[in-house]
Amino acid sequence: MAIIAFKAGKRPSLSAKRASNADDAALAKSKVSLFFGRLALVIVILITLFPIYWMFRTAFSNNRAMFSEPLSLLPVDFTFGPLQRVLGLATTEEALAEGGSGASINFGQYMLNSVLACTLITVLQVTFSSMAAYAFALLNWKGRDKVFAIFLIALMVPGIFTLLPNFILVKDLGLLNTILGIALPAMFMTPFAIFFLRQFFLGVNRSIIEAAVIDGANHWRIFSRIVVPLAWPQIITLGILQFIQYWNDYLWPFLVGQSETSKLLTVGLGIFKSQTPQGNPDWAGLMAGALVAAVPIFILMLVFGRKIVGSIQSSGVK
Amino acid sequence: MVVTALKEPAASLATRRTPRVKTGRRDSQTRAAILFLVPASIGFLAFFAWPTLRGLYLSFTDYNLLRDPTFIGLDNYLAIAGDPVFWNSLKVTLEYVVINVGVQTVAALALAVLMQRFTRSMVVRGVIMLPYLIANVIVALVWFWLADYNLGLINATLDTMGLGKIGFFGNEDLAMGTIALVNVWRHLGYTALLLFAGLQAIPRDVYEAAEVDGAGEWRVFRSVTLPLLRPVLAFVLVVTVVGSFQIFDTIAVTTGGGPVDATRAINYYIYQRAFERLDFGYASALAVILMILLAAIALVQNKLLRANESDLER
Incomplete structure (x- = not known):
């Protein structure tokens, strides 16, 4: 019942979006x-x-x-x-x-490395960021908005700035040339992922959650059984976007993963190019x-093209 | 399945509504929030907050990874002020940003208008944003091959037409422009889609009113579309300028900063200082300067953005 209430609440905004897409078909006449x-x-x-x-x-x-x-x-x-x-x-x-x-050269191995690293990053990052987004969007606690603002500041720090100390850290941890070393900085969270999911979680009808609390559900149960299923399409979209981003990433995996068992595809390509006779x-x-x-x-584009295009279009209107 | 900690306030909520119950619920929410935030906080503190502070500190040190960092005050910054390679990197980065963002924004705007006027097709949208989903490294290599001096398709075509070959990546004057245009190809569709979404949000009746007034196509674009699109345009500019300032991948796999240092952009210079010369203190100071620069740009553009929003409400 709760789920129906949420869906009904959400439907108007969806259909409104569709209407605005259709009515401005200012297609040329001549x-x-x-x-x-x-x-x-x-x-x-x-x-x-x-x-x-x-x-x-x-x-x-x-x-x-x-x-x-x-x-x-x-x-x-x-x-x-x-x-x-x-x-x-x-x-x-x-x-x-x-x-x-x-x-x-063995791009088959690099493919495996890329799949492992990107899956590890994406699954953990989206899971942990969802949990954080739940805390920021649907729980009331002192200092919530301040903490969220601090998390968002990290968006402003250019990648190369944190990359140097992160490299030293991963090196000191002895994780150079490992998939884990490549995944480590991104697998707990990114400010973008939390921000993205928080937007959708804010739209969840709060009365459902209050009802669930009265029914005696704990927050983990509300999160995993109500909020995550409701936001599942957005969670999948985020997962695809992040997977593609890390699949395409170059500098960090290049610095951290130089061995055969940790070299990602982009890194393998760069090295192939630099080693090819002039x-x-x-x-x-x-x-x-x-x-x-x-x-x-x-393949991802063929399967999820509509989702990917949709997510980019909506990020433009925000 | 029911956890007692939550059952308690829920039960008392049903029986008696006292302030004590309210604080009880809030406490349970605070406790839940802390638990939910544990993994993300570890990531934030260890890989965003701590490295930011450490990077700031390292910028005041001499550090080569092998020995402990030694504090040297402002020496790195003073050295950077007198470093011609740094100033050159700033110059070529700006060159890149101006060409890249300039061409890209104008072309994307044109493409967005074209799409709005002539097609509703999702397939077209998917196709034009495809380059954006392909890795920088791949895009760079494909174009490096297309523009290759000896065998690349572009030069082979120029050659058969008797126009003479062009060293796109090998010519000091052309290399940065070439790299900027390669990335225009990669980002054009993505930027166009963002602007297209902005166009979709402009109410239809505004156009109808302009049509009734007998305004021509160009006039409608200049007096209706462009002003109403300005908030989205400003957002797109912030994102693309900040993004293109950090150009790295394309340079790393094609020119490696050359010829001479025509494409040694700031990010590439930071990388070289840190990892080729193991000068982490100096590189950190360069990164601090880049961060301040980007923050300033975002701030200025954000002001622009706000001004535009009030513009729209009129």
Whole structure:
């Protein structure tokens, strides 16, 4: 019953949002402007997609053959060689034959590292930040707003500033070159995550909580059985956004994770690039590595595209 | 399943409403709040608050990770004031910010208007924000390849057209602009979506009124859309300026600060001082300066934002 009350309370705001989306469809009337407008959009989409296509095109090209046909729009001498090369599935001879460097690289391992680190960070950060958001949004206690303000100040501190001392700390803890060391600074909370969830928790109908208290539920039960299920879509959205952010992060994992068992995909890519011979770079291998690192994001976008776009649009109106 | 601590006040609440009950409930809430905040507080204190204080302290020391830091007062700051590499890094960072934010904001605004006028498609929105979801490192490498001097598609095309090749990343005058434009490509769709959301929030009848008055397209944009969009625009500017000041990844995997120091942006210089020269005290002082700079920018832009909000209410 309580859940129904909340949903009913929330519905108006949702439908109002939809209405405002629909009613301002100020679509152009004249055919000429329609044509040029659509044309401009098509050009933007082409510029957006072409570099991504070029990554695919190059990743499936024979690096040796590519030198003779730099303008070919299709993969040159189509091959899975570069992918096999970066995933450590090709022998040195096979790699050299297709213009690879022959150095051993294993993006499969880096993929595993990235999945482990990002899952660890995301799951813990979202859990702990939800708990904090509950305390900030739905509990009454002295000094609450002051403490929240202090947490938010951390948003203003540039990443590089805390990164130097955090590096020293992780080093002193002996956690360099471990997944835990990479995850540590972000896995307890981020001010953004708490801020994001607090917004949604504030919208939870307080009478439900009062009713649950009278029914004898404790706060952990209210949090886990009422608030979390109600805000589940937002929690998932936050999880996806944070996962993508840490998946793409570079500087921190580069400083902390240099070993084979802690190197993340972005770090592996950077190192691959810096080690590729200057005169004869393995572009196909590099793009294959980039592809391996980017494909999970493409899949997330295919599955959760609507959620991701929606979350970004709503952050603009706030 | 029911915890006694909570059962008590609930039961007494039902029987007699006294102030004592109220404080009892508040205490239980305070206790719950403390427990709920334990993990987040550990993270906040250990990885935000403590490193901030430690970073401030280190900025007044000479510290190379191997020996204990020695207090040297303002020496780092004095050295920075006379450090031409620092001043150059500030200059090239500004160059980056101006090109990046300038081009990006204008293009994103145009794209947002285009989307509002010509499409409702979620797929289009998804496609244009796709680059933003791809790692900086990947985007940098893809464009580094596209713009490669010897084999890259762009130079191969220029070459066949007889226009002569361009060293996008290798030319001192072009490198920072190239990096700025690469990141325009990455952020354009994201910024456009933020502005698009702002456009959606402008009430339809304002446009209708302008139409009745016989205002042309450009005039409507300048006199209706732009002023009403200014709060969102100001928000977007704060976010993008502060973000682009901290450019690092793209530089790290493409130019490494070069050619000469044409792309040695402030964040990259801090990184080099700390991790290539193990000069953590000096690097911390640079980071303090960056933090003050960013806070000042955000403050100024925030004032702008507030002025705009009152503008909207008129």
